[in-house]
Amino acid sequence: MFANGPDSFIWWDWVDRNTDKIWARTIEHLQLTGSSVAIGFVIAMAMAMISLRWRRAYGPLAAVAGGLYSIPSLALFGFLVPITGLGFRTAQIALVSYTLLILLRNIVAGIDAVPASVIEAANGMGYEPWRRFIAVDLRLATPAIVGGLRVATVTVIGLVTVAALVGSGGYGTFIEDGLSRARGFSTPIVVGGALSIAMAVLFDAAFVLLQRAVTPWARRGAAGGAHP
């Protein structure tokens, strides 16, 4: 395992020769993750606004998001290829669709949990509805919303690795490459796997810090509870 050659678990010469490639894949992985979560957040926020304005819309909207979420990722990538071709765009559509359920649920649950007394107090102080929504409701829902972004981001980082299958780049490309060699070439598989894991764990930790920073009043974060 610690021998150094093409047949070893990890061949450091390969890593040395491919640092620029590793860097390029890192950028691709980050771009795909960041853009998918950002687009997903905008759509989920719009869905949440509609749900909060018309309560009856929440059920159907959550059902649509839940339906998209339950499609196996391999199958969804497969469905999209004949329609949108191989590449970045196809991966992005699938990844955005996976973020919707997580984000929608967290945004709505966070805003629902704002105590009625606080809203009444804000109304009594003369806040107009829209200003109150932004300054009070959204502000108090921030821990839940950041919690949703945390789960969505970490999930997407993992799925971007699978998305390499449709030629969208990222760390999964190394894994595909290693698996497609005749006898299996371990080094790129290990490098791709390890870097994906490292990125996910890093972002998970970063979101915990962010959660603390944006909610100085709530030291006990929204994440980590039981699964109801």
Add this chain to the structure above:
Amino acid sequence: MIQDALDFLTDSRSWWGRNGLVNLTWNHVRLSGAAVLAAVLVAIPPAVYLGHIRRGGIVAVGLVNLSRALPTFAVIAFVFPLSLQYGFGLGFWPTFVALFLLALPPIFVNAYTGVSEIGRDVVDAARAMGMREHEVLRRVELPAAMPLLVTGIRVSAVQVVATTTLGALVGFRCLGTPILQAIATRNDGQLIVAALLVAALSLLTEAVFGVLGSRLTPWARNRAVETKARVQHAA
């Protein structure tokens, strides 16, 4: 596309043989079951014990939540060369390890929370009635924690069934195999049928654990049981 799916469904070659849907579904269920069972055996004893002594739980929950961040396919890829090198072969074991890690957090966190959040007055009353510690655990804490505990297993099982599909990427024959094949050969009918089978299997798992949950906890039936599972990972 629907015609393609029907054609695929009515062809007996799709169903039987080594790569038939029957055999692949069985493999899929077998691996999912093994991973969930292993997670139950590993997670529940320490979770219940820590919940019982009501200590060290926060640390344990934090540690276990770390594994929530692990991307399943990356773990499969990482274990794959090790598995080959040490003679465990391709397919089954790398996928098993990744699914086991995926199943662990919900089961552990729910079992711990279920036991540790029982009212102190209830547990103290049991002690005052003369129960020994192991009796308190077996006759009071475990039954009271059962609904949450079963929910944890259900959440894990549903995630695992959907995620087992990824095993196909390292050569494990499961319902992911026909999906990969269909992508390569542009066979839309096969793709739809296999994807729907995975989705149906997830729904079936959810339903089976729902029934199991209410069988195991008849006293909780009249209470409003939360059925919405919070989901963490997509397959």
